[in-house]
Amino acid sequence: MADPFLSIQHVRKSFGATTVVQDFNLDVEPGEFVSFLGPSGCGKTTVLRMVAGFEEPSAGKIVVAGKDITRLKPNQRNVGMVFQAYALFPNLTVAQNIAFGLKVAGMPKADTDRRVAEMLDIIKLPQMGDRYPYQLSGGQQQRVALARAIAPKPKLLLLDEPLSALDAKVRVSLREEIRSIQKKLGITTIFVTHDQEEALSISDRIAVMYGGKAEQVGTPFEIYNRPATKFVANFVGTLNVLEGTVTDAASGKVKVSTQEVSLKGKLNGSKSGDTLSLALRPEAISLGRQPGRDSSLSGEISEVHFLGSVIRVRVGIGGNTVSLDTFNSPATPPPAVGEKAEISFSSGDMLVLH
Amino acid sequence: MKSGRFWAWVVFVLGAAYFFIPLIATVEFSMRMRRGAYSFDAYQIVLGDPRFQATFMYSVIAAIFTIILGVLIVVPAAYWIRLRLPQLRPVVEFITLLPLVIPAIVIVFGYIRMYGSNSPLPFLGSDTGTNSLLVIGYATLALPYMYRAVDTGLRTIDVRTLTEAAQILGAGWGTIITRIILPNVLIAVLSGAFLTFAIVIGEFTMASLLNRPAFGPYLQNIGANRAYEPAALAIIAFVITWGCMSLIQILSRFAPRSSNRPN
CATH class of the missing domain: 3.40.50.300 (P-loop containing nucleotide triphosphate hydrolases)
Structure with a gap:
């Protein structure tokens, strides 16, 4: 070089x-x-x-x-x-x-x-x-x-x-x-x-x-x-930060609120019982289950902001709030506040912050 | 509203009268030299007097040297204080105000004691030395006006960024001061220069005690011995001062304008 x-x-x-x-x-x-x-x-x-x-x-x-x-x-x-x-x-x-x-x-x-x-x-x-x-x-x-x-x-x-x-x-x-x-x-x-x-x-x-x-x-x-x-x-960028607790360090299980997600290979050095900050970019999250996304969390829609081409949705998951954007589709009405919702994401996109 | 405007005019007329009546009276008196008719005889006598021409020229030359000395001292000093030693500004401002507090007679007696022909620095031992000392003394007297004018000019530009921009383009201190800083505060420098000129032209104490053939002592001499000529001289001095002020106004139209101060 x-x-x-x-x-x-x-x-x-x-x-x-x-x-x-x-x-x-x-x-x-x-x-x-x-x-x-x-x-x-x-x-x-x-x-x-x-x-x-x-x-x-x-x-x-x-x-x-x-x-x-x-x-x-x-x-x-x-x-x-x-x-x-x-x-x-x-x-x-x-x-x-x-x-x-x-x-x-x-x-x-x-x-x-x-x-x-x-x-x-x-x-x-x-x-x-x-x-x-x-x-x-x-x-x-x-x-x-x-x-x-x-x-x-x-x-x-x-x-x-x-x-x-x-x-x-x-x-x-x-x-x-x-x-x-x-x-x-x-x-x-x-x-x-x-x-x-x-x-x-x-x-x-x-x-x-x-x-x-x-x-x-x-x-x-x-x-x-x-x-x-x-x-x-x-x-850098917008980030959703979720607080989680390691339930099984060996298999990479982390509990977010009352739900479990698998982060195998990403918990380097963490022990069971440790509290972690997990981060997800809004563009890595989809509303509803989507093919190719191996993880999901359930919650309730707390806010909906119509921004024209996109709709910004906030979903409450226990004590955490996740923000995501979905494209506006004229044929589909926007989600309503108070609706139950599931968000899906690829566990590979989840960042463990140290 | 109408009543407010009326009283405004009353105040304006009173103020103008306070200013112009003595002036008109002086002009009128200066033109009464010839019995029974107005004339410019007093002006002719004054302007034709070789001592008037000699002393006036002496003071003009002294003023030019004073301005040069003042600019050479004040511009780099005020610039450096703004750029690198802003914490010293109050101290320097205080020092520059001292000539207003200390009478010229005290300064000149100090000079006579310090620079007499028997001292280690015998400025007063020769004409050139005494003239130089007079110019130095005048520069001291004009310091409060020159410093304030230049400092105000420097306040209108971003001294530090302009200096850094010139430095990074390869300029040394001489280039920065002569090609960037001075042209941008030129109007302020000229204001200071004209104020200096006005001070030097009429200054009496220093010139008299240093026994210099300046315009101030000549004015005093004429004033003590003649009737109409002093009034004519006062009007001439007034015209010179107003001429200087008008020049400042005219030149300020040509001042470089910055983008954040476009007009």
């Missing part, structure tokens, strides 16, 4: 007595798009700022393309960055903003003009070069910020919640645009976000962070379907 392009090794960051990042490790391959996903205060932006050089790690090192950049100043790192607040220079036009890094690097004027035109084409704003930032919408400003960041051909692109200040529709289109530009240029990218949908939709890999640590690093598929910790399972 080739050496990683970016290697963050045992990085720690403390502000006074508070440690905000602890023993963070991550290797990023060339051209890879990695997202740092986590709630506010989990340390994701601090790690990004350490890669950018705005914060100095208290311990550990950061290596880019085989070179230790831990103590280098931000202007010596050849890293591009897009900020949440756009950070376009208000006194410069769009073209001058994009040209800023090129001029600082001493690129001749003709080459600079050519590169600026190329960048304006990439971000699909070829006619906007003479405008000032205040004359652009938020989405356009962030595209200009992206063009400015990639114009000097940085080794690494850092995106610090670049879509947070935009409205939902622009956010979706811009994230797709960012991903397509990143793929086209093959630039190694770190993307910080607290929006799981954003991270799942555009990343090659995701580092889910909590309490200054990477809880899990994996592909979006792995993160969603095989969460390594309770936090990851809860943070």
